[in-house]
Amino acid sequence: MYHKQKSPLYRSHGIYIPLSLYVGSGGTPGGCVPYFVPFRVKFDKVTMVLRILTYNEVKTKREGIFVMNKINLKSLLYLIIVPFLFAENPPSDKLKLMAVEKVDSQSKLIQEMVDMIFSFGELGFQEIETSNYLIGILEQNGFKVTRGISGIPTAWMAEWGKGKPVIALGSDIDGIPKSSQMPGVAYHKPIIEGAPGHGEGHNSGQAVIVAAAIAMKEIMINEKIKGTLKIWPGVAEELVATKAYFVRDGYFKDVDACIFTHVSSNLAVTHGQAGGNGLLSVEYSFKGKTAHSAGSPWRGKSALDAVELMNIGWNFRREHLRPPYRIHYIITDGGDQPNVVPRNASVWYYLRELDYEHIMELFDYSNDIAEGAAKMSGTELISTRILGSAWPRHFNEPIARAMYTNIKEVGLPVWDKNDQALAKAVQKEAGNKEIKGLPTELDSLRGPVSSKNNWGGGSDDIGDISWTVPTVTLRFPSNIPGLPGHNWLNGISMATPIAHKGAVAGAKVTAMTLVDLFTDKGLVKDAKKYFKNQTKETKYQPMIRKTDKPAIELNEEIMRNYRDEMKKFYYDPSKYDTYLDQLGITYPTIKKK
Ligand SMILES: [Zn+2]
Numbered sequence: 324m325y326h327k328q329k330s331p332l333y334r335s336h337g338i339y340i341p342l343s344l345y346v347g348s349g350g351t352p353g354g355c356v357p358y359f360v361p362f363r364v365k366f367d368k369v370t371m372v373l374r375i376l377t378y379n380e381v382k383t384k385r386e387g388i389f390v391m392n393k394i395n396l397k398s399l400l401y402l403i404i405v406p407f408l409f410a411e412n413p414p415s416d417k418l419k420l421m422a423v424e425k426v427d428s429q430s431k432l433i434q435e436m437v438d439m440i441f442s443f444g445e446l447g448f449q450e451i452e453t454s455n456y457l458i459g460i461l462e463q464n465g466f467k468v469t470r471g472i473s474g475i476p477t478a479w480m481a482e483w484g485k486g487k488p489v490i491a492l493g494s495d496i497d498g499i500p501k502s503s504q505m506p507g508v509a510y511h512k513p514i515i516e517g518a519p520g521h522g523e524g525h526n527s528g529q530a531v532i533v534a535a536a537i538a539m540k541e542i543m544i545n546e547k548i549k550g551t552l553k554i555w556p557g558v559a560e561e562l563v564a565t566k567a568y569f570v571r572d573g574y575f576k577d578v579d580a581c582i583f584t585h586v587s588s589n590l591a592v593t594h595g596q597a598g599g600n601g602l603l604s605v606e607y608s609f610k611g612k613t614a615h616s617a618g619s620p621w622r623g624k625s626a627l628d629a630v631e632l633m634n635i636g637w638n639f640r641r642e643h644l645r646p647p648y649r650i651h652y653i654i655t656d657g658g659d660q661p662n663v664v665p666r667n668a669s670v671w672y673y674l675r676e677l678d679y680e681h682i683m684e685l686f687d688y689s690n691d692i693a694e695g696a697a698k699m700s701g702t703e704l705i706s707t708r709i710l711g712s713a714w715p716r717h718f719n720e721p722i723a724r725a726m727y728t729n730i731k732e733v734g735l736p737v738w739d740k741n742d743q744a745l746a747k748a749v750q751k752e753a754g755n756k757e758i759k760g761l762p763t764e765l766d767s768l769r770g771p772v773s774s775k776n777n778w779g780g781g782s783d784d785i786g787d788i789s790w791t792v793p794t795v796t797l798r799f800p801s802n803i804p805g806l807p808g809h810n811w812l813n814g815i816s817m818a819t820p821i822a823h824k825g826a827v828a829g830a831k832v833t834a835m836t837l838v839d840l841f842t843d844k845g846l847v848k849d850a851k852k853y854f855k856n857q858t859k860e861t862k863y864q865p866m867i868r869k870t871d872k873p874a875i876e877l878n879e880e881i882m883r884n885y886r887d888e889m890k891k892f893y894y895d896p897s898k899y900d901t902y903l904d905q906l907g908i909t910y911p912t913i914k915k916k
Contacts, residue, residue, distance in 0.1 A: 415838050415839065415842050415843065418542055418546065418838045418842065419729070419732070419834075419835045419838050421538075421542055421545075422535075422538050422539065422542060422831070422834035422835050422837070422838050423733070423831050423834070423835065425537070425538035425541055425542070425834065426534050426535065426538050426827060426830045426831045426834050427827070427831075429534045429537060429538070429830070430823070430827050432460075432530075432534060433530045433531075433534050433823060433826050433827055433830060434823045434901060435894075435896045436457075436460070436529060436530035436533065436534075436826075437526055437527045437530045437801070437817070437818060437822050437823055437826050438818045438894045438896070438901060438902035439456060439893075439894045439896070439902075440453050440456070440457075440496065440521070440525075440526035440527075440529065440530075441506065441520075441521050441526040441814075441817050441818040441822075441894070441902060442818070442892055442893045442894035442902055443456070443526075443889075443893065444498045444503060444514075444518065444519050444520040444521055444526075444889060445496075445497065445498055445519070445882065446497055446498050446499075446500060446519045446561075446877075446878035446881060446882055447497035447498075447558065447559025447560065447561050447562045447564060447877060447878055448475070448476075448477060448497075448558060448559045448562070448564070448873075448874070448875045448876070448877050448878055448879070449477070449878045449879060449881075449882040450477040450496045450497055450556070450558060450559075451476070451477060452893070453477070453496050453556075454476075454477040454478075454479065454496070454556065454558075457479075457496075457529055457533065457556070458470065458479055458481070460533060461481040461533065461554060464483075464533075464537050464540070465483055465540070466481040466482060466483045466536075466552075466554065467481065467482050467483070468480070468481045468482075469481075469482075472555075472569065472572070472574060473565065473568040473569055473571075473572045473574070473873060474568075474872065474873060474875070475558055475559075475565055475568070475873050475875055476875060477496075477556070477558050478555070478556060478558045478565060478569075479555065479556065480553060480554075480555050480574055481553065481554040481555070482551060482552070482553050482554075483536070483540055483551070483552045484540070484543060484549075484550050484551040484552050485549065485550075485551060486549045486550060486551060487549070487550060487551070487579065488550050488551070488579040488580065488840060488841065488847050489550070489551040489553060489577050489578050489579050490550065490551070490552060490553070490578070490579060490580050490581070490582065490837060490840050490841065491553040491554075491555060491575065491578045491580070491581040491582075491792070492532035492535065492536055492552065492553065492554050492555075492581070492582050492583075492584075492833070493532070493554070493555045493556065493557055493581065493582075493583045493584075493785070493788070494525075494528025494529050494531060494532050494556070494557055494583065494584045494585065495525040495528055495556070495557030495558075495560035495585065495783075496525055496526075496528070496529060496556045496557060496558060496560075497525055497557075497558065497559050497560055497561050497562075498519045498520055498521045498522065498523070498525065498526075498561075499519060499520065499521070499522035499523050499561060499809050499810075499813075499814075500519050500878075500881060501517055501518070501519065501520075501522075501811075502519060502520040502521070502522025502523075502809070502810060502811045502813070502814050503515050503516070503517070503518040503519065503520035503811070503814075504520055504522065504811040504812075504814040504815055505815075505906060505908060505912075506814065506815060506816070506817060506818035506819050506902060506903060506906070506908065507745060507815065507816075507818070507819045507903050507908045507909075507910045507911050507912055508815065508908060508911075508912040509745055509748035509749050509751075509752055509815060509911060509912065509913045509914065510752055510914050511811055513811065514889075514892050514906075515885060515888050515889060515892070517885075518885040518888065518889055519881065519882070519885065520811065520814050521814050521817050521818075522809055522810050522811050522812075522813045522814045523561070523586065523808065523809055523813055523814075524586035524801055524802045524813060524814070524816075524817045524822070525557070525560065525561075525586065526817055526818070526822075527586050527799070527801045527817060527822050527825065527826045527829075528557075528584045528585060528586060528799075528829075529554075529556065530826045530830070531584045531797075531799055531826050531829040531830045531833055532554055532582070532584055532830075532833060533554065534826075534827075534830040534834075535830045535831075535833035535834035535837060536552050536554055536837070538830070538834040538837075539552060539834055539837040539838065539841065540552060542838065543841065548841050548842065550841045552837075553578065555569065555574070557583075557783075557784070557785070559711070559873075559874075559877065559878075560783060560784065561809075562604060562710060562711045562874070562877060563602060563604060563711040563712060563713040563782055563783065563784040564604070564710060564711035564784070564873060564874055564877070565711075565784065565873060566713075566784035566785060566786075566787045566788055567711075567712050567713070567714075567784055567787040567865050567866065567867045568867065568873050569788070570787050570788060570791045570865065571865055571867065575788060575791050575792050578792045579792065579793070579840075579847050579850075579851070580719070580722060580792060580793045580794070580840055580847060580850050581788055581789075581792050581793070581794040581795075582722075582726075582794075582795060582797060582833055582836060582837070582840075583785045583788070583794060583795065583796045583797070584796065584797045584798075584799060584829055584833060585783070585785075585796050585797070585798055585799075586798070586799065586801045586802050586817075586822075586825075587798030587799060587800060587801075587802060588761070588762060588800055588802050588803060588804035588805075589735070589762050589765065589766045589798060589800050589804070590730050590733065590734075590735055590765060590766075590797075590798065590799055590800050590825075590828055590829065590832065591730070591765070591766040591768075591769075591797075591798045592718070592723045592726045592727055592730065592768065592795055592796065592797055592798065593718055593723065593768070593769045593770070593796075594718045594719060594720040594723035594724070594768070594769075594770055594771070594795070595717065595718065595720060595770050595771025595772070596715065596716075596717050596771040596772055596773070596774075596777075597715070597716040597717065597718060597772060597796075598772040598777050598778075598780055599715070599716065599777075599779065599780040599781045599782055599783075600647065600648075600649060600675035600676055600677055600682075600715060600779045600780060600781070600782050601675065601676065601677070601678065601679065601682050601712075601713050601714045601715035601716075601782055601786055602649075602673050602674060602675040602676075602682065602711075602712065602713050602782040603673075603674045603682050603683075603685070603686050603709065603711075603712050603866050604671070604672070604673050604674075604709065604710040604711035604712065605671070605672055605674065605686070605689065605707060605708065605709050605710065606655060606669055606670070606671040606672070606706075606707075606708045606710055607630075607633060607669065607670050607671075607672070607689075607693045607704065607706070607707055607708075608626075608656070608667065608668070608669040608704075608705050608706040608708070609626040609629035609630060609667070609668050609669070609696070609697060609700070609702045609703065609704055609705065610626055610666060610667055610702060610703045610705045611623065611624035611625050611626040611627075611628070611629070611664065611665065611666050611667075611668075611700065611701070611702040611703075612624040612664065612666060613663050613664050613665075613666045614663075614664045615662065615663075615664075616661060616662045616663060616664055617662060620664060623664030624664070624700065624701045624702050625658075625664050625665050625668075625700060625702070626658070626665045626666060626667050626668035626700075626702050627657050627658045627665040627668040628696075628699075628700040628702070629668060629693075629696045629697050629699075629700040629702045629704070630654055630657065630668040630669070630670045630696070632695070632696035632699050632700055633670060633692055633693050633695075633696035634652060634670065636692035636695060636696060637650060637652070637672075637689070637692055640688060640692065644685075645676070645677075645681065646778065646779070647676065647677050647774075647777055647778050647779030648674075648675060648676050648681075648685065648779060649673070649675040649779050649780070650672065650673065650674055650675065650685070651672070651673050652670050652671060652672045652673070653670070653671050654668070654669070654670050654671075655669045655670065655671045656668050656669040671710065672689060674686060674689060675779060675782060676779070677715060677774050677777055677779065678715055678774070678861075679714065679715075679861075679864065679866070682866065683866070690707060693707065708874075709866070709867055709868065709871050710874045710877070711784065711874070712784065712787070712865070712866035712867050713782040713783060713784040713785075713786045713787065714784075714786035714787045714789070714790050714863065714866070715782070715786050716782075716783060716785060716786040716789050716796070717786070717789050717790060717857055718789060718794060718795045718796060719789075719793040719794055719795055719850050719853055719854060719857075720770075720853050721793075721846060721849035721850045721852075721853055722793060722794075722795045722836070722840070722846065722850050723768065723795045724768070725836060725839045725840075725843075725846055726795055726797060726832060726836045726839075727768040729831075729832045729835035729836050729839070730765060730832050731765065732835065733828055733831045733832050733835070734765065734828075735762060735763060735764070735765060735800060735828065736800065736824035736825060736827070736828050737824075738760075738761045738763070738821070738824070739820075741820070741910055741911050742761055742819075742820055742821050742824075742911075743760040743761055744911050744913060745803075745815070745816065745819065745821065745910070745911035745913070746760045746761045746803045746804075746816070746821070747759075747760045748911065748913040748914070749803050749806070749812060749815050749816070750803065750804075750805050750806075752812065752914075753805065753806055753807065753812050755805045757805065759804065759805070761800070761803065761804070761821065762800065762804060781808075783796075787863070787865070790857075790858065790861070790863035791863060792854070793850035793851060793853065793854040797829060797832055797833060797836075799825050799826060799828055799829025799832070800821075800824075800825040800828060800829075801816065801817065801821060801822040801823075801824075801825030801826055801829070802816050802817065802821070802822070802825070803815070803816050803821070818894075818901075818902040818903065819903060819910060819911075820910070892906075
């Protein structure tokens with residue numbers, strides 16, 4: 324069953340009731356004039372905002388229109404019009420309350436989106452079902468969708484509204500190889516053995532932004548607020564393979580600010596230089612000569628030798644790098660069969676460092692090592708293909724501060740005993756020493772991580788966008804803390820009430836922050852000022868070259884192998900309330916002692 328979240332926003336706030344108050348008397352000059360004053364009363368905090376305009380104020384503002392003690396047409400008109408002229412825009416607190424209610428009213432849709440995308444379990448560049456499904460929802464809700472942006476079939480840009488500000492919302496959509504897992508089951512039980520799945524939790528982020536955008540759209544219609552909402556997907560984020568192309572192709576040119584969301588185990592936002600690394604993803608391919616591996620090996624040149632020598636070169640080089648680096652590789656082509664000297668071989672590297680300069684330095688080393696390996700093996704280095712790239716991330720302080728205020732209002736979801744039991748069982752299964760369950764306290768608002776304190780780590784190509792427009796990443800609590808990442812363990816919570824509640828909380832914070840961005844001009848201005856400062860010395864330059872193209876064929880073969888089997892497990896919300904129901908899983912399912 325789906326557990327509806329109760330937000331503290333309901334508990335800490337009263338209800339605004341618009342009232343008009345008739346103030347004053349017949350009035351002598353200088354006294355009060357008959358006037359309907361718009362004011363608002365907030366009952367629980369007993370705050371009252373009361374604006375009384377005196378005759379003098381009126382006189383200076385509307386000289387000659389008002390004639391005391393004599394009701395004429397002009398004064399009557401004045402009586403009707405002035406309250407509107409002086410009435411404030413609806414207070415953002417009221418709009419935020421509306422935003423929260425509108426997200427709550429979509430909690431069923433959020434649960435369906437989270438479960439549906441989990442059931443698709445698609446890998447990067449092959450998010451075909453995911454993309455069609457989300458575009459369908461966006462189009463139903465009046466968004467104009469441009470498909471296939473940057474030449475990426477599963478990417479899109481959805482747009483609603485008109486004029487400034489333009490606020491873009493993004494979240495990743497791709498899965499992790501071999502992480503198929505039954506949700507709500509606290510031990511390894513793949514839906515399909517060896518198949519991909521959502522072993523990170525990218526199935527939840529679009530639900531967060533789509534629900535928030537729909538809420539904001541309705542508020543903008545009701546309150547006549549101007550501006551444009553954009554929604555885009557982080558296609559193939561695990562390959563950091565698309566966002567730099569969106570930037571290169573100008574999709575963020577007119578964007579004033581961007582809210583990105585990412586699954587996490589707390590509700591949080593940071594500002595300034597984030598922890599972790601940027602990266603360059605590059606595949607080296609070598610070409611040799613085939614020969615009979617036993618009959619005439621001396622006539623062959625092994626491309627696989629080049630790959631192995633390149634790896635050896637890097638593994639020696641490691642010792643002489645700065646500590647925050649991370650380098651890892653897989654052999655994408657190691658030849659065909661042992662009795663044929665491999666003509667072709669390829670190796671795929673992720674080169675990670677803290678900043679652009681150091682990443683490019685690693686790339687230079689890497690190219691030298693590759694050339695050296697080709698020479699040693701007598702083969703040819705035939706291609707150095709960039710498959711992806713990510714700038715280190717830097718997040719906007721004014722937006723992060725506004726967002727954190729909203730995070731405190733929304734608070735963490737209320738976890739029940741089943742949620743906690745699942746979380747603890749999964750942490751135990753992961754071999755953790757500390758079994759803490761789900762968090763009940765919010766993280767603090769954290770600032771920049773200095774390079775001295777940054778020991779490197781993961782990357783996300785939102786980095787490229789964060790150096791193009793003012794950007795923040797909202798982390799929302801749909802996953803369990805203390806897990807290894809990129810693993811079936813990280814998929815367990817992702818189609819359960821934990822993920823649903825976490826996504827609802829994230830959508831509320833996102834919608835409230837949209838209210839801030841669309842109604843507080845000062846915030847967008849401050850965000851831009853901060854961004855100007857951020858980019859004063861560090862200038863963004865893409866790591867992808869002008870001729871590079873998105874590697875859209877990646878993962879095609881894996882998905883071809885599994886898709887038919889996976890189709891049988893797609894979520895059908897017309898028949899089942901939740902995906903757990905469809906799979907017949909008792910929540911939570913925990914190993915018996
Ligand atoms: Zn991610």
